[in-house]
Amino acid sequence: MRGLIADILPFSVSDGPGIRTSVFFKGCPLRCAWCHNPEDQLPGRQVMVRFSACLRCGACSVCPGGARGSAGEYDMTRCTGCGTCVSLCPAGACRMHGQYMDAEEVASRVLRDRPFFRSRGGATLTGGEPLSQAAFARDVAQRLHAEGVHVLVETCGFVPWEAFQAVLPFVDGFLYDWKITDPQAHRHWTGQDNRLILNNLRRLDREGADIVLRCPVIPGVNDTQAHFRGIGQLTEELPRIRHVDILPYHPLGNDKRGQLGLEKDGFHAPDAADVLSWKEQLQRLCCVPVRT
Ligand code: SF4
Ligand code: SF4
Incomplete structure (x- = not known):
C-alpha cells in the first residue's frame, strides 16, 4: 500500500521514550493556528x-x-x-x-535505525495526522510490530473511530493531543470542535490503550484555569492516561509558513517562568505526573 509521507527523521528524543524514528504523514483534518508543521497540513504534495x-x-x-x-x-x-x-x-x-512511498519502503527505512532504539526506543507515526491515512498507517505499524519494534501513534484524535480500530492491534501506545477544553474555542482555533476527539479518547481508554496526553499551551489561547481544570478532570476520569506532557508554543512553524507564502502565526513564545507556572498549576490539578 502507498501513502503520502512528509518526512522520516531518525534520532528523535521528543516523540516518546528512548531514541525514536519519527515518520511524518502528510495531511491533517485540523488547522491549528499555532501549528509548527504547517507544511504537513495539506493532503497532497x-x-x-x-x-x-x-x-x-x-x-x-x-x-x-x-x-x-x-x-x-x-x-x-x-x-x-x-x-x-x-x-x-x-x-x-x-x-x-511530500513523497508517495510504499509501506514496505517506510518500514525498511525505519528498520535501518533499529540499532539505535535499544530497549526503550522505536518508531513514532506522527505528522500531520497519521490516522488520516489509516489503512496505510496500519500497514506500516503492522510491519514494524511484526519486527518487534515499539510503535507509537501521535494523533490529533479528529478521525473516525474505525481509524483507531485499524491500528490498535499493532500499536504500543498513543501520544494524544488535547488542545482546548471548550468546544467553541476549539473550533475557533483549530477549525473543528473537540467532541469527536473526546469520544475517541474515552473509547481508547476503555480499550485499555496506553495514553500520554499531549497538551500544547499557547499564551493567549489556552493558558487558562478553565482549560487546565479540564485537563485535570480528564486525568481523573480516564485511568489509562499515564502522564500529561505540556508542549509550550514554539515559533518553529513561522519559517516554514514563510516558505509556504503564509503570514506569521502572530503568537509569542512563553518565557521559562510561564512554563513553570503552567506546570505547577497542572501538577495541582492532575492525578498523574506532568512533564515539560
Ligand atoms: S508555484 Fe507554479 S510552477 Fe511552482 S509548483 Fe506551484 S503551480 Fe507549479
Ligand atoms: S525567481 Fe527565484 S524562485 Fe523563481 S526560478 Fe528564479 S531563483 Fe528560483
Whole structure:
C-alpha cells in the first residue's frame, strides 16, 4: 500500500521514550493556528520556496497557476503543485514537499535505525495526522510490530473511530493531543470542535490503550484555569492516561509558513517562568505526573 509521507527523521528524543524514528504523514483534518508543521497540513504534495535564496531571475514566472511573477513575486495560494518551478529554479530555492512511498519502503527505512532504539526506543507515526491515512498507517505499524519494534501513534484524535480500530492491534501506545477544553474555542482555533476527539479518547481508554496526553499551551489561547481544570478532570476520569506532557508554543512553524507564502502565526513564545507556572498549576490539578 502507498501513502503520502512528509518526512522520516531518525534520532528523535521528543516523540516518546528512548531514541525514536519519527515518520511524518502528510495531511491533517485540523488547522491549528499555532501549528509548527504547517507544511504537513495539506493532503497532497506542495511546493515550498526559500524566498531568501531567490535570485529574482524570473524563470519560474512560466508558472501555469499564475503563482509566480517575473521578478520573484508570488501568490502561493494559486500554486497547484505542478512542480514546474522546482525543475526550473537555478537557485534551488523551490522544493517539492511530500513523497508517495510504499509501506514496505517506510518500514525498511525505519528498520535501518533499529540499532539505535535499544530497549526503550522505536518508531513514532506522527505528522500531520497519521490516522488520516489509516489503512496505510496500519500497514506500516503492522510491519514494524511484526519486527518487534515499539510503535507509537501521535494523533490529533479528529478521525473516525474505525481509524483507531485499524491500528490498535499493532500499536504500543498513543501520544494524544488535547488542545482546548471548550468546544467553541476549539473550533475557533483549530477549525473543528473537540467532541469527536473526546469520544475517541474515552473509547481508547476503555480499550485499555496506553495514553500520554499531549497538551500544547499557547499564551493567549489556552493558558487558562478553565482549560487546565479540564485537563485535570480528564486525568481523573480516564485511568489509562499515564502522564500529561505540556508542549509550550514554539515559533518553529513561522519559517516554514514563510516558505509556504503564509503570514506569521502572530503568537509569542512563553518565557521559562510561564512554563513553570503552567506546570505547577497542572501538577495541582492532575492525578498523574506532568512533564515539560
Ligand atoms: S509548483 Fe511552482 S510552477 Fe507549479 S503551480 Fe506551484 S508555484 Fe507554479
Ligand atoms: S526560478 Fe528560483 S531563483 Fe528564479 S525567481 Fe523563481 S524562485 Fe527565484
